[in-house]
Amino acid sequence: xxxxxxxxxxxxxxxxxxxxxxxxxxxxxxxxxxxxxxxxxxxxxxxxxxxxxxxxxxxxxxxxxxxxxxxxxxxxxxxxxxxxxxxxxxxxxxxxxxxxxxxxxxxxxxxxxxxxxxxxxxxxxxxxxxxxxxxxxxxxxxxxxxxxxxxxxxxxxxxxxxxxxxxxxx
Amino acid sequence: xxxxxxxxxxxxxxxxxxxxxxxxxxxxxxxxxxxxxxxxxxxxxxxxxxxxxxxxxxxxxxxxxxxxxxxxxxxxxxxxxxxxxxxxxxxxxxxxxxxxxxxxxxxxxxxxxxxxxxxxxxxxxxxxxxxxxxxxxxxxxxxxxxxxxxxxxxxxxxxxxxxxxxxxxxxxxxxxxxxxxxxxxxxxxxxxxxxxxxxxxxxxxxxxxxxxxxxxxxxxxxxxxxxxxxxxxxxxxxxxxxxxxxxxxxxxxxxxxxxxxxxxxxxxxxxxxxxxxxxxx
Numbered sequence: 001x002x003x004x005x006x007x008x009x010x011x012x013x014x015x016x017x018x019x020x021x022x023x024x025x026x027x028x029x030x031x032x033x034x035x036x037x038x039x040x041x042x043x044x045x046x047x048x049x050x051x052x053x054x055x056x057x058x059x060x061x062x063x064x065x066x067x068x069x070x071x072x073x074x075x076x077x078x079x080x081x082x083x084x085x086x087x088x089x090x091x092x093x094x095x096x097x098x099x100x101x102x103x104x105x106x107x108x109x110x111x112x113x114x115x116x117x118x119x120x121x122x123x124x125x126x127x128x129x130x131x132x133x134x135x136x137x138x139x140x141x142x143x144x145x146x147x148x149x150x151x152x153x154x155x156x157x158x159x160x161x162x163x164x165x166x167x168x169x170x
Numbered sequence: 171x172x173x174x175x176x177x178x179x180x181x182x183x184x185x186x187x188x189x190x191x192x193x194x195x196x197x198x199x200x201x202x203x204x205x206x207x208x209x210x211x212x213x214x215x216x217x218x219x220x221x222x223x224x225x226x227x228x229x230x231x232x233x234x235x236x237x238x239x240x241x242x243x244x245x246x247x248x249x250x251x252x253x254x255x256x257x258x259x260x261x262x263x264x265x266x267x268x269x270x271x272x273x274x275x276x277x278x279x280x281x282x283x284x285x286x287x288x289x290x291x292x293x294x295x296x297x298x299x300x301x302x303x304x305x306x307x308x309x310x311x312x313x314x315x316x317x318x319x320x321x322x323x324x325x326x327x328x329x330x331x332x333x334x335x336x337x338x339x340x341x342x343x344x345x346x347x348x349x350x351x352x353x354x355x356x357x358x359x360x361x362x363x364x365x366x367x368x369x370x371x372x373x374x375x376x377x378x379x380x381x382x383x384x385x386x387x388x389x390x391x392x393x394x395x396x397x398x399x400x401x402x403x404x405x406x407x408x409x410x411x412x413x414x415x416x417x418x419x420x421x422x423x424x425x426x427x428x429x430x431x432x433x434x435x436x437x438x439x440x441x442x443x444x445x446x447x448x449x450x451x
């Protein structure tokens with residue numbers, strides 16, 4: 001049970017990290033502590049901390065154990081429900097992700113707080129958010145460790161399934 | 171009563187029924203952007219989250235950066251750029267560059283000319299461009315060095331992915347196979363097939379990510395028969411070269427693939443049809 005909870009909280013972190021990924025290349029990043037549901041705890045928070053560490057890839061030299069070693073809710077961890085991660089400041093503004101879990105599986109993930117301030121933001125949201133949602137669900141349901149496909153460039157990485165897998169294991 | 175009582179089989183041993191139980195080992199991923207590609211290393215094993223592993227991964231990334239500095243075609247100071255401009259004779263280049271040039275010649279021979287490192291440059295004259303082989307060669311080498319280094323910390327499983335090409339190996343016996351998803355070239359967050367891998371490489375060539383960047387050395391034109399070609403084999407350097415060749419060959423790929431030893435291929439044709447090919451035993 002704990003494994004499942006840690007598993008999907010890692011995915012919350014992954015989604016938040018996906019959004020914050022590019023920020024480590026450019027603008028400085030900070031973690032905002034958003035309101036969280038009862039089911040959320042240190043996992044998502046430490047995941048977003050990871051993105052503040054800078055470097056070429058977020059968290060690549062980060063603190064060991066930060067993403068997957070967060071504690072799970074201590075009592076009555078359910079394999080169903082909705083869980084909201086902490087908000088992360090990204091280049092595009094704050095992002096907060098909520099996942100819906102049924103039977104231990106992510107069935108849906110959505111950004112509940114996302115940048116919406118200008119046409120560029122809306123454009124990013126229009127493609128990035130659905131792509132990330134699907135990536136998270138696909139990666140988990142097929143338990144894939146790596147993807148083989150036509151060459152992924154650094155620019156395309158943020159939306160790739162491989163990044164969802166990488167970020168979940170940082 | 172019979173004289174020959176059946177001997178008690180392995181099933182009689184408590185808690186051991188013919189398979190080593192799967193243990194959930196610590197795991198850690200490292201990601202850096204090198205050669206314009208995301209390169210990730212995944213390590214499974216008891217020390218996966220320890221400092222030695224992090225140090226070994228950092229060394230691997232450093233070695234790939236050194237390769238990039240030597241082989242980049244867009245960094246003007248690299249040896250390969252100097253060879254391309256005619257400032258440096260290939261014979262006078264470093265041992266690594268000469269080794270790669272030799273491997274490129276070998277690759278052309280193995281692929282019946284479908285792979286070539288002497289492609290028309292801007293002026294139309296053939297210029298040395300080993301880019302299509304360097305990534306596979308460098309990542310295979312970096313992977314082997316990383317594995318050898320990690321052996322000092324006990325058995326660990328290692329997977330390295332570089333921009334969609336994957337090489338993996340397992341030193342442990344209690345871990346599940348690595349699972350490599352082959353991307354659907356028409357919808358890149360979907361997979362068409364999953365390959366279980368304990369040791370070996372999976373490489374894909376296609377047009378989905380970078381546009382039509384693969385050209386047939388014979389015609390100079392992009393081939394259009396396939397959306398993607400994936401090769402599964404023992405080493406990334408050759409899986410990668412063969413994937414490029416199969417993509418270039420297009421409709422002619424299956425005929426060539428059936429003579430290729432120790433490799434399997436997954437081809438996606440222009441209509442999205444998926445076929446699996448492997449050499450006849």
